[in-house]
Amino acid sequence: MTKQTPEQPFDMFIIGGGINGCGIARDAAGRGLSVALAEKDDLAQATSSASTKLFHGGLRYLEYFEFRLVREALIERENLLVAMPHISWPMRFVLPYHPDMRFESETPTSKLLSTVMPWTKGQRPGWLLRLGLFMYDHLGGREILPGTKTLDLRQAKEGKPLKDKFETAYEYSDCWVEDSRLVVLNARDAADRGAKIMTRTKVASATSSNGIWTVTTQDQLTGETTDFQAKLLINAAGPWVENIIHDVADMRTNEGIRLVRGSHIVTKKLFDHDKSYFFQGEDGRIIFAIPYEEDYTLIGTTDADHADISDPPVCTPEEQEYLCNFASNYFKTPISSDDIIWTYSGVRPLYDDNASSSTAATREYVLKLNESADAPALNIFGGKITTYRRLAESAIAKCAHFFPHIKEEWTKRVPLPGGDFPHDGRDELIKQLMTSSPFLTEKTARRLIKAYGTDALKIFADVASENQAGEHFGHGIYACELDWVIEKEWVRTADDYLWRRTKMGLRTNTTETEKLARYIEARQTGDPA
Template sequence: MTDQTTYDLLIIGGGVNGTGIARDAAGRGLKVLLVEKDDLAQHTSSASTKLIHGGLRYLEYYEFRLVREALQERERLLGLAPHIIHPLVFVLPHRNAVRPAWMIRMGLFMYDHLACHPKLPNSKLIALQQSPYGKALRNDIKKGFTYSDCAVDDSRLTILNAKGAHHLGAEIRTQTTLLTTKREGGFWTATLQDNRMQTTSTIKAKAIVNAAGPWVADILKERLHVHSKMNVRLVKGSHIVVKKLFEGPQAYILQNEDKRIVFAIPYHDEFTLIGTTDIPWDKSPNALPSIDGNETSYLCNSINNYFKTSITPEDVIWDYSGVRPLYDDASSNASAVTRDYHLDLNHDAGLAPLLSIFGGKITTYRRLAEHSMEQLSPYFKYSRKAWTDSEPLPGGNITNGDFNLFYNNFRKTVPFLDEATAKRIAHGYGTDAFVLLNKATSKEELGIDFGHGLTQREVDYLVEHEWAITAEDILWRRTKLGLYFSKEEQSTLERYLQDKNQ
């Protein structure tokens, strides 16, 4: 089957970088098609530590430009998506055996001053035995530091960028694989396969962006037949989730003797998220990564070195692993590999351009998208200049970015929802929660109750507006209700979706 449509931009990859570029490009007036072989954010973009942060530890590797840009983006994104991003105080318990106090102070001073952050407090030294932050920690840990960063729902960040792109005219096709391409003069001809229907179509595009994450090199070699001087370095990062280890909204950053750090972060009120590891990944990106016993023990031991409550692998409720596609800077240490991004523009005279994305971190996805559009600017006439630094993501148009005020007003409109469900919906959808609920005045109007606050109205919304197809899409990427659903409840939801998709 041949699709007669010619697109300005074909984007390969439905992670945060691909969807961020799609939104930016569509907002500049380009006709955009994004294809993703699985679900949006199914891989790397849902397997992060779920932070918008400058990356304090990157200062140790002299990544000053990256940290500065990330800190600037941290402040900006907090204003653009206050529903899915919120400030977080980090407690850094100090032990001289890892890094001396003067080094920590110097690093935090730089972290405070590399970028303006009026919305977040500066770092400070604290006596842990006199602070509520020290209650959960071992008694031999006397002092520490606090500083600020932000937490994010990473998969929803990706999906909201896709929604924003779609609202601006971009076409988003999930479960769609790029099969072949041919470069002829000023156009790419691409054959695409719909994985669900097992049908193929052929389209044309004036340019391609290869934002395939861990698959970026494979796509270049096997689908685009283009050689790049840049290489990708694959690193596996794993996380575990356990029952809540401490009271309070603060997170902890723990220094290990190998000089790596591990975060312990409040997660969905009842849990603590712990991670991450850095393990070289020499397998194919198609091999699904999973945590191994050594990683689990490493993360448990990191907690046990600092907290009064010890944990074992048996305490793990859920774990997840992802493969990070880092730019290969030839570092011998996986933890030291740069998290900065590199853009490779292939633009032989007279041929349609190809832009490939190597590396990057979730915090800097928006700037990466802007830089990508700058690289492609010689080939297109944009209808507007850079714009994503001031326009909120879908649901983020909250007055003064004050989520608490928004939530209090929202809560009054949905007295029939329990507190946990109201909070989850407000955080997940922001002002779009009103669209989802569609003026419902009772829980009965929301249809089937699948359990834990997930209703037919929300499921239908996710299918119709957020490209959800399976129960996994809904329970682990659109929401995190998979933490609560039983196998029987999951099966009921899956049967409903199968009937709906027939």
């Protein structure tokens, strides 16, 4: 039996709990619209938790003349830094210059350069890299992030892990972000502003009649179905956007996506400083090697076409070997599969622009308003995590004429939950938390502030001793933190907490994981843990 919701029709119903869907939900709710969002799994369970964890302009996109995209992303870096100083922070990137490297693949820039200067064919000359970095520094303007400088790798600490043949590097700025927490905090802010956020809720069908969508959802845990009504349907299903168009909502459109798999490996810590490396490969691709979770190094990403979204993306043995060999071309100490601690992979739903390769496919987002049905629908193709807020603004602008009383844009530099402190104020918060809860180690306090910001002080309010924090699950995980994420962040399973609200799954063993899972399950049923 299908349950009928008693509410008036929502202004919009959003399909998809990734960064695009949750970003739009937050923006729309803050403008006074009534919003419902359904995600078939956990928030950020797919693409939005499988990124390289960067707010960046996309330095390599300059080679494809995607200046508008790069400019928008560069401007957004600092807007986002201000709004979420707990989960995002500045990071310096070291790009070693490889004067003898020749590239097999061609970009629009290399084709133009080889025509004008044939002797440069297959190369990225040093002056070209400096020009690109000059543009990168100035296209979007900078208030917080420092500009590019040149490093002598023979003298600098950043040169010690690298092979001796690398003598010069260029150091520039981008930003780190905890991607899955970004999604959850957008969803939380949306809910605080009145949005209805439903996880583990699959959209079974969507039909339109007389200007209204009827959306039938199914609870993935109970099997219960519910009908919702909405004036506007927003399809933010990411890699499943075409499935929603054709199989769920039966819309007519010629637009499509190109599924591109990006895989990463996490190894033991490979170097002792806090800067990242930007490596160029002879195949024309680039990878990053990034300090990760204090004790590890993150290396990625690959670009490979992914034929079928029904096949879960995994970092294949071939991709693992590729990333190990790629990084080993730069590091003195070779990297092998034995060094790999963890791998992850996600599918990017890029707009299908008929590019010749997955690497060349556009990273621009495309918004298509479909009015072929009895009620309007907006389909979202592509997008970058860095420009999610601008995508949300653009999506709502495209639909604003349906809602005469909609409020103005508001999200620029407005803090996400826990982000109401200066971008350089994290250390002070860590001290406050350790003072109020002195049993916490510095490492645990730092993790908590980076995850929850000022909300960490609320989680541990009046918790002056370890006994008051509740059961300890190892590695600084206490029951009071789990209670918070269950109540406020839609945690339903151990994986939700260990791999998407945090990355503590890197540290917990099987016994600890099972103990944590039992606690979370007991909280779902209301049974005593």
